[in-house]
Amino acid sequence: MTSTRTRTAAAALLAATALGALAPAAAHAASGPAALPAPFTTAATAQAREAASSPATLHTLSRFFARSGALKADAARPRLAGPSVTVYSLTPGFVAGTPGAPVAAPRFVASKAVSADGQVASLWTVRTTQGWKVVNIATGGDETDYVGKAHGRGTVFQEPQIDAWYVVRDGRVLPLDPDARRAVGEGGVSLAAYQRLVHKKYGDKLPGSAYDRAGKGGGYDGTPAPPSASSAHAATATTSTAFAAAGAATAAAAVLAIGLRRTRRARRVAV
Template structure:
């Protein structure tokens, strides 16, 4: 059985700032532990519902009283492929800040990755997922830039002017690694005609899907990453393409 957590997504996506879910704000100061905890607490009802759905999918009976989910660990900054880089702008950084990811744990032992995004006056939980990529790969950064190419769930490290793969989708893109210039040429060829203002965007397409005819993404049975949109902040940041892509990959 599948469960749809993206009701109305196709309609809302039309207002997203970036057609492919590339990037986000140019920068953002790291939220304090208190701000992260407050953002997660404010989304307690949605997060509890998310954990409840996971339990039901697994056939687990929940207790009548379930302790509120708690933040577990420090937030990790997530960087995503930048539209200026995709457009071929000289000197553009390959990625820009998108959101912070933090782990939340339920009293049942279940865990979720929470996307924490800036909003006016603070931070908000905008998405939940069972995947852990947004935590594990940024944690490996050290002094390097670690970023994602969200359309194929590829994760990379930039070191000494080269783009190096961190997972299998990335290795299928760059093998043992390519120069930054070569990677820019690659993503420009793949996505350059899909940026805001392009005919692709004007036709209402997003992340490789025609939203005028495609069904709303649904959660997939079995294991794997399982996203849940908590509020409008995800779409306002133009990250809908990422969530849509992850849900679509889960169906395949």
């Protein structure tokens, strides 16, 4: 876990849950993890990118990039940079050891945005009953950067509880960042070994568990956790929790109006 974050092992609900953006369930095989679900289609990704580049989103991005006061909003001139990508996240079925459950599934589409002075942010877009909506703006470009560093060799996914990034390649889970290397070592582990690892860490925190019933974090449902906020932006943490229980339109509007942020340290990526 990064030094700038404090997060319970049970991931809090992202607005995607309230917005109906859960990924399609994968069919269970007789044994072993299933093949990873396909990423969002080209057409769906284009729709997500359209939402991320809408005038309303760009206006919010301008204010987001100007939040420190070093840059005026009307001088931010945000633009999208690089391709929009499907972001996969660890699934609760895999954590539980459900036969045939894939290690990860698509959760949202990420698009990198850049300001005139070089700031970078990531837009998280989910499919709702009202179309694709931007539900979060996060500092940095991890979501698109790690996918790019894999060079199309395998499927990149996140273990959100510790903000670790991996690539599944040739039946192995390989680390892409320091948090992942601390979890699985430099050479990675087999899928079976990784399943045992995450089951040990999170298996007792799934929905319906004693941990869940005790109200210690809501249980791990596989949805990426909202970013934590710095003390200077504590209000965003409250918002990220509140909009998880809100209606679709309200939740999307809340995020666009406030521009959630997360703090994360600089990373070097190695494959």
